[in-house]
Amino acid sequence: MTKLNSKIPEGPLAQKWSLYKQNAKLVNPANKKKLDIIVVGTGLAGASAASALGELGYNVKNFCYQDSPRRAHSVAAQGGINAAKNYRNDGDSIYRLFYDMIKGGDYRAREANVYRIAEVSNDVIDHFTAMGVPFARDYGGGLDNRSFGGVQVSRTFYAKGQTGQQCLLGTYATLNRQVSKGTVTMYSRREVQDIVIVDGRARGVIVRNLITGEIERHSAHAVVLATGGYGTIYYLSTLAVNSNASAAWKAHKKGAYFANPSFVQIHPTSIPQLNDYQSKLTLMSESLRNDGRIWVPKTKNDKRHPNEIPEEERDYYLERRYPAFGNLVPRDVASRAAKERCDTGYGVGSTGLAVYLDFKDAINKQGKKAIEHKYGNLFELYHIITGIDPYVEPMRIYPAGHYTMGGLWVDYELQTTIPGLFAIGESNFSDHGANRLGASSLMQTSGDGYFILPYTISNYLADQIRIPHIPTDAPEFEEAEKVVKERIEKLLAIKGKQTATSFHKRLGRIMWDYCGMSRNEEGLKKAFGLVKELEQEFWKDLAIPGDEKNINQELEKAGRVADYFELAELMITDALNRKESCGAHFREEYQTPEGEALRNDDEYMYVAAWEYAGKSKEPTLHKEKLEYKFVEVKVRSYK
Amino acid sequence: MKVKLKIWRQENAEAKGSFQTYTFDKVAPEMSFLEMMDAFNTQLITEGKEPVAFDHDCREGICGACSMYINGHPHGPVSGITTCHLSMRHFKDGETITVEPWRAKAFPVIKDLIVDRSAFDQIQIAGGFISMNVGGAPEANSIPVKVKNADEAFDSSVCIGCGACVAACKNASAMLFVSAKVSQFALLPQGRVEAKERVEKMVAKMDDLGFGNCTNTYACEAECPKDISITNIARMNREFFSAKVS
Known part of the structure; x- marks a missing residue:
């Protein structure tokens, strides 16, 4: 059994990040030019990471399935972005923001990561303001704030109801600046089909060019996934309809553990x-x-x-x-x-x-x-x-499916269990525990990309400077490409009668009814069987017109739905395993007489990190025990 | 509800496209236009035909992906909204609805209703940013900005980059798009430092890419789903001329 190592630095809470940065290895500017990094996704996490890494001098390749990086779904975030500026003199502080997130997440998030994101939140606001993001202001010319759920201070910065759009377009601009300098190369209308592992390290991706249908190989010294959440598993959700979990799921199948998959915010x-x-x-x-x-x-x-x-x-x-x-x-x-x-x-x-x-x-x-x-x-x-x-x-x-707190398991360096594979933003699990507080998502994605990953990935890459450019004709790339092509052929060969969307709707309904706002053992077990049956029907009766050599939006959808069947099983397995209610995970069997969530800290104060064991095999559970050294664990009450 | 759909079909960038007419009778007035297209595509797939390819993503009017030219208007006949928010209740039973891609030299058709809008990215890459490194920003409140300026910058910044302005213009001009970005930065103290270089570079790139000139027909403003004002164009012209004389 692999032991999960969260790599949390020693020392007092408020000094962990400073100590980490002091001790982290650096890469000198001449060597940075020789190192390639792949970033998948151009939302706030991906675009901020790609531009920050480009600024440092790395060679960055940035991928998105949309026609332009500006369309990633961070663009739709509405209400605001949190920071511990305390501009209102209402008692806010980094500690208070940290505490609100720990409590809001119902004591299922990692203390050190949460404190760090609260710590960099102020830098994020400074940066966005300098980038020309037109946040709301008051008449003195200073930035205005408003309040969000689960807190008693006003710490949310906003641009009307379009804060995500403004932050994303600001970040898209920083990305464009790096593209103009040649440090970042943009690959739009590309969808990642697999992650390539060479000698145990993430070394590249296989992507499908969504216009020509060509399968391309791209290599790098490190791969960063910033692919967002899997809320569209419910079919109807607040997400963009093409948002998907495929890249993260492929990473999981290649060895990255998936943490708390059942923690979904409605x-x-x-x-x-x-x-x-x-x-x-x-x-x-x-x-x-x-x-x-x-x-x-x-x-x-x-x-x-x-x-x-x-x-x-x-x-x-x-x-x-x-x-x-x-x-x-x-x-x-x-x-x-x-x-x-x-x-x-x-x-x-x-x-x-x-x-x-x-x-x-x-x-x-x-x-x-x-x-x-x-x-x-x-x-x-x-x-x-x-x-x-x-x-x-x-x-x-x-209520509607909205955000997934669960995601790829990462350590303090935002690295998954595959060396060289990092996951940032909503695609990782790390900062929101069992429930995310409003306006914390924009904060986390941009904090991860601009201010955290650039340090932690350099610490990894410092040991890679002697590795020359990774060749894409290695057998591992060959094999991964073959598997990708075979799956596409298999999907096209079904030639059944039902569309990918019709399957997606039915899957979404099962998940919403049995693994949504409230769950119980009987329903979850039933859902597991229903998902399996539906998956079999999918592989027998799916209809995809056309071929793979052109734009084929039905083929794109089918690939995403195929992955969702597998992820759905893992979500249900995780929800069944966690015999307690915490945050958004509400098991009907475990509630107080007033109908509030009833945690079981003795048995479940851990992150459930699942290891893929093969198709239709019971995944292996790894537990990362959560320790609360800096806050007192209490019953979460808003009464 | 039953409609006749006259849709531009084009296999790929090289192929010659043409209009195809279809009858579709499973329309409900509460559908959005894209949901009607989803249902229509399901019918095509069931008949073993290729569905109509179109760009779409957020379906809440903010990503700017959807781009259909419906009955002679970008995003259809209702002003101030994107195609994804256009409701079928605005069409009549039995109506013929013509659906085309954006038509502009700088936006070549890739397939059916999908066009290549990467020219917009290229204009932004030419100079649509503030050159501030991560970590170099001053304390956010150290530079006060008048509410009026912040609000005006916001109004310019809400452009979703869909390209409706270009599609609406008889010259396929990108002036509204470019001027909105130029204005947002020109109105804020943070953007003033590079204002001159920015406007020159963005305008030069726009001209290079084959977008036409502005002849003040105001079609762009009328069709913009985000109501971006043509005062942005006037502001950009001022910025451009003062850059040239300074």
């Missing part, structure tokens, strides 16, 4: 599903809960128009259940509370699967103009999609 405030044709759920930013109040009617199946329901007949259930945090409880808590109200018959709208998010009081108090200034584009978006004007009538919202 975001409480998405526009509810309206019909069966729907391909996507659109998020309404958590920032709206600063001013919006969530409620349902006090009477079951109340079909009255919301504006006709008098104040005393409304149940502001979050304010009622959680008076200390009210509408700003963390996402997992808010999602479960909405589900509870809808499951017991208090839900609204035609399906009964929705609750109200009401701005009436905020508009009365602050005026329509102030609300428009803060959330204008979100209100507009809601109006376009639903045809309902949220200035006049409350929004209807319901």
Whole structure:
């Protein structure tokens, strides 16, 4: 059994990162030019890493499946980005941000990693501001802040409801600067099909050129995955519809452990599903809960128009259940509370699967103009999609699959269990435990890419300076390419009747019903069987028109869905294994009498890192015990 | 609902394309345009035919991937939205809907409705950035910025790079796109240092790539899904001329 080594530096919490940097090995500028790095993905994590590494002088090859790096799904993040600047004098600090994340993650994240991301958060804001990211400002010219769920300070920087777009475009600009200098080469419309391992180290990738269909080999001294999360496993989610887990899954099959795969964040405030044709759920930013109040009617199946329901007949259930945090409880808590109200018959709208998010009081108090200034584009978006004007009538919202806290297991250096393979941003598991707090995702992705990875990857590459450029005609590349081509041929040869999307929808439904907001042993076991059956049907009856020598979007989808079947099994296995409730992982068997998550710290205070054992074989569980030396482990309460 | 779809089909960049007309009767008014296309593609696949290739990703109006020219308008007949937000309730039962790719010399068609927009990346690579290294930034609040400037810079920065402005323009000009980026940086103190070089390089690259001239028809502003204002073009022209005379 491989022993997981998290490589957490010794020393006091606040000094670990400084000590690490002091002791890390460096690569001199002349040698950097001789070292190649592959970065997969151009979201905030990938683009920030590629540009920061390019600035240092490495030869970077950056890949994305989109036609331009600017389209990666970080672009859609809405509400904001956290930093411990304490510009509001409201008691914030690096420690407080760290503490909020540890508690928000329900004591299932690694202390040292979380402290480090809180530590670099301020550098991230300085950098973005210098890059011309137009964050909101107050009249003195300084940066403005707002509040997000699960915290009692205002530490979130924002650019209306388009903070992700602004941060990503800022990062896309830094990336372009490196492209202009020749340190970064961009490969867009390329999808990674496999990771190549030579002598136990990650040395390259096999990619499919999505325009010509050509299978290409690319080599490097190190490979960085910044491929995002796997929320589209539910088919309907807040993610871009082409987001996928294939690169991370291929890395897992080549030996990278996958950590806490069942930890998935279901975001409480998405526009509810309206019909069966729907391909996507659109998020309404958590920032709206600063001013919006969530409620349902006090009477079951109340079909009255919301504006006709008098104040005393409304149940502001979050304010009622959680008076200390009210509408700003963390996402997992808010999602479960909405589900509870809808499951017991208090839900609204035609399906009964929705609750109200009401701005009436905020508009009365602050005026329509102030609300428009803060959330204008979100209100507009809601109006376009639903045809309902949220200035006049409350929004209807319901939880939707959003973010995956689980991901590739990484050590303190953000390196996976495959030497030379790094995972950053949402694709790793490291900073959010069992639940991510709002506005922490932009912080983590850019922190990883700009300020952490450049140090840790150099520490690895310092030992690689004598290795010349890796040849792509090595047998390992040959073999990997052969396997990739064979799978494509196999998919095309099925010639069945059902589309990849129809399978994806059915898989998503199984996962949503049994491995979504709440889980139980019976349901999970049932889901496992259903996924297996569906996977067999997929390999017998999939329809892909056309061939592999051209743009073939059906082939692209099919490859992603094929990988999702396998990942779904691992998610279910992980959810079955964790016989406790923590954060977003809610096992119905383990709850308090009030319906709150009931942790079992004695048995489950560990990261579950799964090792691939072969197709249809039980994966091997490795436990990384979590130790809390700097915070007291408590029952997480927002009451 | 039943519609007639007149769609541009083109096998690849080299092939000669043509319009093909199809009847599709499984349209629901609550579908988005792309969901209608998904359902239509499912029908084609079931009939053993190749589905229509089109770019799309976030489906929430922010990534800028979707790019269909519908009934003579980029992103269709409703203003201020992208194709992914266009609802089928804006079309009539029995209507003929014409769907084309963006048409511009600098955006060659790759397949069906997919075009190559890498020319936009190249313009940005030419100078659409602030040359500040990671780690070199001053404390964020050390440079105050007027709310008015920050808000105006934000308004310019919301461009999603979809290319609708180019597709709408009879000259296939990229002035709105380029001027939005030039303006965002020109309005902020952080961007002033390189303002002169930036505008010169970006404009030169734009001209090189075969985008046309601006003749003030304002079609770009009218069709921009993010309502980017043509005042950006005026600002870029000022920046450009002052760069040339300084």
